[in-house]
Amino acid sequence: MSKFTSALLFLLITACSNSKNLSHPVSISANDTPTVKKLYTHYNEWRGVRYRDGGMSKKGIDCSGFVHLAYKQKLHKSIPRSTELMSESGKKININKVKPGDVVFFKTGWKVRHVGIYVGKGEFIHASSSRGVTKSKLNNPYWKDAYWMSRRY
Numbered sequence: 001m002s003k004f005t006s007a008l009l010f011l012l013i014t015a016c017s018n019s020k021n022l023s024h025p026v027s028i029s030a031n032d033t034p035t036v037k038k039l040y041t042h043y044n045e046w047r048g049v050r051y052r053d054g055g056m057s058k059k060g061i062d063c064s065g066f067v068h069l070a071y072k073q074k075l076h077k078s079i080p081r082s083t084e085l086m087s088e089s090g091k092k093i094n095i096n097k098v099k100p101g102d103v104v105f106f107k108t109g110w111k112v113r114h115v116g117i118y119v120g121k122g123e124f125i126h127a128s129s130s131r132g133v134t135k136s137k138l139n140n141p142y143w144k145d146a147y148w149m150s151r152r153y
Contacts, residue, residue, distance in 0.1 A: 026135065035101045036120055038074040043125045046133040063115045066127040067103060070117055071153065075101065079153050083113045090151035095138075098150050104138070106146040118150070 025047060026040045052060020056069065064083040071079045080086050087105050098104065098118045106114040116126030119135070124143075127133050136143055 033100060035075070039070060039100060039117060039119050039125065042070045042074045043119070043133065043135060046127075048132050048134075049127070050132045051127050051129045061127050061133065063127045063129075066125075066133060067115050067117055070125075077153055079103075083115045086115055086151065087113065087149065090153040093150040093152045095147065095150055099152070101152075103151045103153070105148040105150065106143060107148045108146050113148070114146070 025044045028037050028040050032040065046058070046061065046066060049058050050060050051062060053062050054065075055061040056065045061069075064081060064086060067086065068079060068081050071077045080089055083105070086103060090103070093102055095104075100118060100120045102118045104116050104118050104124050106116075108114045114126065116124040116136070118124045118138075122138050123135055124138060125133070125135050128136070138144065138147065
């Protein structure tokens with residue numbers, strides 16, 4: 001089997017996976033900032049909830065819904081509900097200047113956009129279409145290649 005065929009097979013298997021996120025809850029430390037504590041609390045409450053386009057409940061949530069609810073419920077700020085409107089509001093921030101609470105955007109397809117919340121240490125929380133609510137690393141090759149912009153509200 002060629003390297004290309006192997007890589008394609010791997011991507012198809014993992015992209016179509018609908019398995020529950022097996023990552024552990026994030027431990028909140030006394031050294032975490034108040035913003036990080038709130039974001040980790042939000043993540044722990046939603047971790048593993050399946051992705052559902054347009055979803056806003058524990059039965060299923062999409063990426064912009066997850067970010068919208070984090071801001072509303074934990075950070076007590078009102079931001080737009082859709083990824084498109086989120087990407088047009090707030091202040092654009094260079095990736096090297098992101099802080100916990102900043103929103104990170106990705107171009108994951110020709111017209112497909114994805115959004116998550118930066119939590120520090122090169123990581124962000126988001127609702128993944130294949131893994132549900134999860135935590136990922138910005139330097140993961142997939143996310144690094146798909147990175148579009150960051151915003152601060």
